Amino acid sequence: MAADTTVYKEIEGKGGDYFSLIGWLGVMILAALYAVYNMEHHGHVVTGMTNAVVWGTPHVLAIFLIVAASGALNVASISSVFGRTHYKPLSRISALTAVALLAGGLMVLVLDLGRPDRLIVAMTYYNFKSIFAWNIILYNGFFVIVLAYLWMMMERRMNPHSKKIGMMAFLWRLILTTGTGSIFGFLVARPGYDAAIMAPLFIAMSFAFGLAFFIIMISVSYKASDRPLGDFILFKMRNLLGVFIAAVLYFTAVQHLTNLYAAEHAGIEAFILWDGGIYTFLFWVVQIGLGSLIPLAILFNPASGRSCQGIMTAAGLVIIGGIAQLYVIIIGGQAFPLQLFPGMEVSSSFFDGAVHSYAPSHWEVMLGLGGIAAAILIIVIAVKYLPLLPTSLSDAKIDPHHKVK
Amino acid sequence: MRSASRILSLTVLGFALLAIGLGISSPAQAGDVPLPNPAKAFKGEQCVEPNDVMRRNHFEFLKHQRDETLREGIRGQKYSLNDCVDCHAVKSPDVAGGKVRTLKPFCKECHDYAAVSIDCFACHTGAAVPGIGKQSALPSNHDVTNAIAALEKHLGKGADQ
Amino acid sequence: MTDKSMNSVDKARRNLLKGGAAAAVVTLAPGVTLQTVQAAVTGPATSAKRWGMLVDANAPEGVWDLAVEACKAEQGWGKTENVNQATDPQWIRKVSIKDPKTGAKATLPVMCQHCAKPPCVDVCPTGASMKRADGIVLVDKHICIGCRFCMMACPYSCRSFVHEDVRGQKPHMPRGKGTVEACTMCVHRVDKGQKPACVDAVNAAGSNAIIFGDLNDPNSDIARAVSKFVTQRIRSDLGVEPGIHYRGI
Numbered sequence: 001m002a003a004d005t006t007v008y009k010e011i012e013g014k015g016g017d018y019f020s021l022i023g024w025l026g027v028m029i030l031a032a033l034y035a036v037y038n039m040e041h042h043g044h045v046v047t048g049m050t051n052a053v054v055w056g057t058p059h060v061l062a063i064f065l066i067v068a069a070s071g072a073l074n075v076a077s078i079s080s081v082f083g084r085t086h087y088k089p090l091s092r093i094s095a096l097t098a099v100a101l102l103a104g105g106l107m108v109l110v111l112d113l114g115r116p117d118r119l120i121v122a123m124t125y126y127n128f129k130s131i132f133a134w135n136i137i138l139y140n141g142f143f144v145i146v147l148a149y150l151w152m153m154m155e156r157r158m159n160p161h162s163k164k165i166g167m168m169a170f171l172w173r174l175i176l177t178t179g180t181g182s183i184f185g186f187l188v189a190r191p192g193y194d195a196a197i198m199a200p201l202f203i204a205m206s207f208a209f210g211l212a213f214f215i216i217m218i219s220v221s222y223k224a225s226d227r228p229l230g231d232f233i234l235f236k237m238r239n240l241l242g243v244f245i246a247a248v249l250y251f252t253a254v255q256h257l258t259n260l261y262a263a264e265h266a267g268i269e270a271f272i273l274w275d276g277g278i279y280t281f282l283f284w285v286v287q288i289g290l291g292s293l294i295p296l297a298i299l300f301n302p303a304s305g306r307s308c309q310g311i312m313t314a315a316g317l318v319i320i321g322g323i324a325q326l327y328v329i330i331i332g333g334q335a336f337p338l339q340l341f342p343g344m345e346v347s348s349s350f351f352d353g354a355v356h357s358y359a360p361s362h363w364e365v366m367l368g369l370g371g372i373a374a375a376i377l378i379i380v381i382a383v384k385y386l387p388l389l390p391t392s393l394s395d396a397k398i399d400p401h402h403k404v405k
Numbered sequence: 406m407r408s409a410s411r412i413l414s415l416t417v418l419g420f421a422l423l424a425i426g427l428g429i430s431s432p433a434q435a436g437d438v439p440l441p442n443p444a445k446a447f448k449g450e451q452c453v454e455p456n457d458v459m460r461r462n463h464f465e466f467l468k469h470q471r472d473e474t475l476r477e478g479i480r481g482q483k484y485s486l487n488d489c490v491d492c493h494a495v496k497s498p499d500v501a502g503g504k505v506r507t508l509k510p511f512c513k514e515c516h517d518y519a520a521v522s523i524d525c526f527a528c529h530t531g532a533a534v535p536g537i538g539k540q541s542a543l544p545s546n547h548d549v550t551n552a553i554a555a556l557e558k559h560l561g562k563g564a565d566q
Numbered sequence: 567m568t569d570k571s572m573n574s575v576d577k578a579r580r581n582l583l584k585g586g587a588a589a590a591v592v593t594l595a596p597g598v599t600l601q602t603v604q605a606a607v608t609g610p611a612t613s614a615k616r617w618g619m620l621v622d623a624n625a626p627e628g629v630w631d632l633a634v635e636a637c638k639a640e641q642g643w644g645k646t647e648n649v650n651q652a653t654d655p656q657w658i659r660k661v662s663i664k665d666p667k668t669g670a671k672a673t674l675p676v677m678c679q680h681c682a683k684p685p686c687v688d689v690c691p692t693g694a695s696m697k698r699a700d701g702i703v704l705v706d707k708h709i710c711i712g713c714r715f716c717m718m719a720c721p722y723s724c725r726s727f728v729h730e731d732v733r734g735q736k737p738h739m740p741r742g743k744g745t746v747e748a749c750t751m752c753v754h755r756v757d758k759g760q761k762p763a764c765v766d767a768v769n770a771a772g773s774n775a776i777i778f779g780d781l782n783d784p785n786s787d788i789a790r791a792v793s794k795f796v797t798q799r800i801r802s803d804l805g806v807e808p809g810i811h812y813r814g815i
Contacts, residue, residue, distance in 0.1 A: 043728070043729045044653075044730075049729075050652035051652065051656070051725075051726050114712015114727060114743070114744030115710065115712045115744040116711075117524075121692055122691060122692060122713075125709050126692070127690055130690055130691045131689065132691035132715050133692070135691075187689075187719055188721070189685060189719065189721030189804060334718070338721065340722060345663065345665075346662070346663050348662065349651060349656065349659055351652070357652075472708075476696060476698070477609060477611060477699070478608075478699070479608070480608045480757050481607045487738075490737070528707055528740035528741055528742030528745070530735045534737060
């Protein structure tokens with residue numbers, strides 16, 4: 001393996017575009033904090049949540065960010081764990097993106113708590129039987145490990161150790177996403193969840209969503225900072241994204257086929273796949289169509305798959321499809337009524353037996369978008385003050401011996 | 406794990422006591438934050454512990470016992486927030502237009518001074534209702550309370566003989 | 567005797583008398599009592615007891631309204647203004663079921679089922695969701711962070727999230743915005759040797775539609791009843807072993 005000759009350099013970050021981006025992100029974060037103030041002052045009654053749909057839009061966007069965070073680390077893992085040296089120059093920014101996305105996601109998750117002021121309680125009282133408690137430990141550990149990994153990659157004297165901690169970070173992120181998926185997988189009473197496949201499904205989703213975000217971020221930042229981005233690395237990531245989209249489709253198919261086979265799950269499957277209104281629409285049109293099949297077509301079409309715009313469009317669609325997928329899983333899974341008396345027609349003042357309605361409130365959307373803004377802001381500021389981005393990702397730099405086909 | 410928050414609250418208290426100590430040792434000057442002046446107990450003569458012990462440790466007593474009461478089902482012990490309400494709740498124009506006796510103004514007096522923020526009253530009303538604590542068996546009329554206190558003293562003497 | 571006919575001193579005295587078996591009370595004059603001895607300490611709850619209920623779903627459905635109203639009055643939930651069914655807490659509710667094939671109907675109350683293996687307790691990150699030794703499942707609101715994972719996990723939709731400010735809480739039942747709450751099986755009454763409010767209300771109407779007691783005590787009414795008739799528990803397939811038994815569903 002040749003010595004790493006990549007030159008990393010902070011971006012200029014001086015133009016009006018840079019500061020207006022920071023300004024807009026700041027406005028979005030302030031809007032999120034204002035939404036939180038309202039949700040805490042008046043209570044969650046101002047949100048779209050109810051006693052039946054207890055996790056709403058903030059959870060969709062927060063879990064998207066958390067899942068994407070572990071996926072964004074993949075680029076670094078591929079280089080240090082699997083020895084694909086052409087991804088090496090992107091390792092630093094990959095680790096930073098992972099940390100930033102996780103921070104944004106956790107911000108949303110924590111601020112949507114009924115008592116966010118009791119964060120100290122969440123950090124000091126642990127019920128080790130709770131997968132949620134384990135996730136708190138996994139998230140905190142992820143920060144520590146990935147930041148250490150980043151430091152070892154950036155500090156020349158620590159470089160020799162970066163492979164080991166890279167391995168650890170990779171294993172940790174697999175466990176972390178298993179934990180995130182198991183938040184749903186362990187819910188025995190909900191017909192939409194309660195399945196071991198949630199863990200691998202979430203891991204596949206993290207690969208796809210994280211890489212999609214990463215591709216867009218790299219393309220935009222290289223264009224904005226006038227640094228060369230060669231086709232070689234872009235096409236490598238394109239191929240990888242295609243594989244990940246297919247993996248998500250595969251696990252989604254297995255999830256639904258298994259449920260369809262069991263008569264007891266006929267209800268939830270009919271609801272998601274056939275007559276669930278918005279959830280059926282989001283599943284087929286947005287998640288499967290816009291978010292999976294069209295991106296696959298774009299990526300592997302000889303023309304659009306070779307253009308940066310085409311790849312970015314596909315990545316953007318994967319993100320939209322991913323958010324739709326989490327919306328269907330999280331909110332669709334709650335909207336479908338719990339089966340207290342299977343086979344019976346049930347009714348009550350608490351909406352037993354009825355499909356629960358949920359409409360996102362603007363406060364929840366503001367909070368969720370604020371988390372995305374926070375993640376982007378961390379990246380935008382970090383690349384200005386830390387040497388994270390290589391000065392060039394041109395084909396010659398990445399792999400002098402390779403000719404793009 | 407619980408000790409972490411305990412240490413935190415002890416630290417806060419330590420600073421608070423320091424502040425009180427400093428406030429007492431140097432006579433308050435014009436413009437200083439006025440010293441807390443909590444209302445006398447509405448009922449009863451003597452608290453469950455001496456005043457100085459209560460000032461330092463009331464939250465420890467309450468916190469310790471809240472866990473025992475709620476989680477283990479041990480009831481009727483010495484300390485009880487409802488008993489605090491029973492004796493110390495006062496009418497204040499700040500709460501419900503001064504119509505009900507509530508504990509909040511009593512607590513607020515020192516907590517404001519020591520910059521301690523508690524959220525007991527996010528869930529507990531702190532409002533006095535008949536039968537809330539052990540003293541509630543006594544009529545709330547002050548004169549009768551005094552008469553009974555005298556009687557109680559007398560009965561107590563009788564028991565000693 | 568209804569609450570309205572009691573004056574406040576009588577009520578206070580009754581509370582005191584109920585308060586502890588060993589509380590010595592001296593009556594000084596009619597209506598004036600003096601407590602001379604500290605009320606006895608009761609508890610802790612032990613696993614020797616297993617509190618439970620047996621609900622008869624064949625009872626006339628009017629009794630369930632009494633149970634719901636009694637719960638509201640006792641625990642202080644149930645708003646009368648700005649009612650929003652989707653977000654207001656409901657600790658106990660009347661559920662109507664109908665078999666679409668046969669047309670058979672039943673109405674029954676559903677409240678926290680006080681499971682022996684409660685999923686809400688398993689999933690709670692801080693341990694706020696907890697089960698007492700005697701099987702009563704509670705939320706420790708002192709450490710509840712309002713994450714709602716227990717509501718996701720409950721197979722019976724029996725928990726409510728407090729969506730807005732609460733006023734007029736009962737001294738025995740603190741309730742607050744941003745935390746989760748549910749039926750406590752009237753733990754404050756049970757610890758004093760009383761029955762839960764819903765059971766008392768149903769009994770007061772001359773109905774035995776809910777039997778409350780210690781399932782572990784073979785001589786209790788409930789233990790005898792559940793050994794005499796086969797009872798059902800809702801979603802018994804989940805294996806969470808609820809403490810609430812039903813007949814007639």
